[in-house]
Each structure stands twice: as structure tokens, then as C-alpha cells.
Amino acid sequence: MTFLRQYLSEFIGTFMLVFIGTGTVVLAQVDPLTIGLAFGLTVTLMAYAVGKISGGHFNPAVTIAMVINDRLPIKDGLFYILFQFIGATVASAFLSVLIQGNKLPKESFGQTDFTTVGAGLALTIEAVITFLFIFVILMVTSKKFGNATMAPLAIGLTLSVLIITALNLTGGSLNPARSFGPALFAGGTALSHYWVYVVGPIIGAILAAFAGRFMGSEE
Numbered sequence: 001m002t003f004l005r006q007y008l009s010e011f012i013g014t015f016m017l018v019f020i021g022t023g024t025v026v027l028a029q030v031d032p033l034t035i036g037l038a039f040g041l042t043v044t045l046m047a048y049a050v051g052k053i054s055g056g057h058f059n060p061a062v063t064i065a066m067v068i069n070d071r072l073p074i075k076d077g078l079f080y081i082l083f084q085f086i087g088a089t090v091a092s093a094f095l096s097v098l099i100q101g102n103k104l105p106k107e108s109f110g111q112t113d114f115t116t117v118g119a120g121l122a123l124t125i126e127a128v129i130t131f132l133f134i135f136v137i138l139m140v141t142s143k144k145f146g147n148a149t150m151a152p153l154a155i156g157l158t159l160s161v162l163i164i165t166a167l168n169l170t171g172g173s174l175n176p177a178r179s180f181g182p183a184l185f186a187g188g189t190a191l192s193h194y195w196v197y198v199v200g201p202i203i204g205a206i207l208a209a210f211a212g213r214f215m216g217s218e219e
Contacts, residue, residue, distance in 0.1 A: 003076065009053045009056075012046070015088070015091045018092060041156055043155060059201075060085070061134060064209075068206065071218075088178060088181035088182075092182050108186070112172070125166055126170055130200065130208070131205075140155065142216070144217070170196075175201060
């Protein structure tokens with residue numbers, strides 16, 4: 001029963017992240033600051049809600065880093081990632097209903113894409129911002145340096161500022177699941193460019209795992 005609660009927590013958290021975050025982009029059509037805060041505050045709220053159940057990853061890149069640093073068994077990590085992708089997909093499916101109901105452009109799902117930079121630079125940007133995000137997560141949740149009370153807030157604020165920074169370059173994904181759901185429904189270049197939002201965050205996650213370990217996050 002415990003493991004099922006963990007997986008469902010990852011499903012619900014990722015659903016909330018994608019639905020609220022991309023819903024803000026599509027339905028509210030607001031500025032980068034509001035978009036960044038929508039994603040960041042959602043992560044903070046869900047981390048407080050279910051973080052003690054699953055750890056509050058809501059992101060395959062985070063899960064990969066946790067597995068590398070032996071904070072999560074590989075088997076659980078695989079199920080975490082599966083439920084994260086399902087959560088993101090269901091969120092985009094629900095958003096599609098709202099898009100149709102509001103007669104908004106059918107290709108607009110808050111998807112991540114890059115038009116002002118090339119694929120190589122986009123991948124580098126995603127790798128760097130994911131590295132920074134996960135490095136912060138590893139440090140603020142470590143036994144040696146962490147603060148369980150403030151960690152969700154620090155993580156959410158970090159996500160917000162990184163998304164704001166990269167929003168007009170790559171969409172600021174940092175999360176393969178977050179990009180998958182919208183790309184699946186939007187299609188086009190968001191889907192053909194999706195590989196960037198897998199490879200970049202995974203590279204960032206691996207580097208962050210080793211950097212966190214070097215800095216003492218696992219001591």
C-alpha cells in the first residue's frame with residue numbers, strides 16, 4: 001500500500017504541475033514572472049502536500065538523480081517516472097477539454113519549444129538549468145545541510161527563477177514529463193524537438209547528482 005501511495009503522489013503532483021503551469025500559459029496568457037511562479041508555487045504546495053509520502057519529485061530528472069545517489073531504489077524510480085509521465089499526459093488531456101471549451105487555438109498547450117536558438121544551445125540551456133535546479137534540491141534535502149521545513153519553498157522559488165530566465169529561449173522545461181504531455185497533444189515542432197527536453201535534463205540530472213555528492217549532500 002505504501003508504494004502505491006508513493007506512485008499516486010507522483011501522479012498527482014505531476015498532474016498539478018503540468019495542469020496549473022501550462023494552464024496558466026494557455027488560459028491566463030500572462031507574463032513570464034506569473035508563469036514562473038505558477039510552476040514554482042505548484043511544486044512548493046505539492047511538496048508540502050505529498051513530499052513526505054514520495055519525496056515530491058514530480059520530474060523524471062529529479063528521480064534519476066535520486067536513484068544515482070541511492071536515495072531511491074531503481075525499481076521505485078522506474079515506477080515514479082512512469083506515473084510522472086502519466087500524470088503529465090492526463091493533465092494535458094484535461095487541458096485540451098478546456099481549450100476546446102474556450103475555443104482557443106488547438107495547437108496551444110503551453111508546450112516547450114525553441115525558435116530563437118539552435119538545438120545544441122537549447123539542449124545546453126536545459127542541461128544547465130536542470131543541473132542548477134537539481135543541485136539545489138539535493139543540497140536542501142540532504143541530511144547534513146537540509147532544512148525539511150524550508151526545502152519545498154526553496155525548491156519552488158528556484159524553479160520559478162530558472163523558468164523565468166529560460167522561458168523565452170527554450171520554454172524552461174527542466175522536466176521531460178512536463179514537456180511530454182503538451183508536446184503529445186500539440187504535435188509539430190514541440191514533438192519533433194522533444195528529444196532536447198529529454199537529453200538536456202537527463203545530462204543536467206546526472207551532473208547534479210555527482211556535484212551534490214562531491215559537495216557532501218549524501219554524507
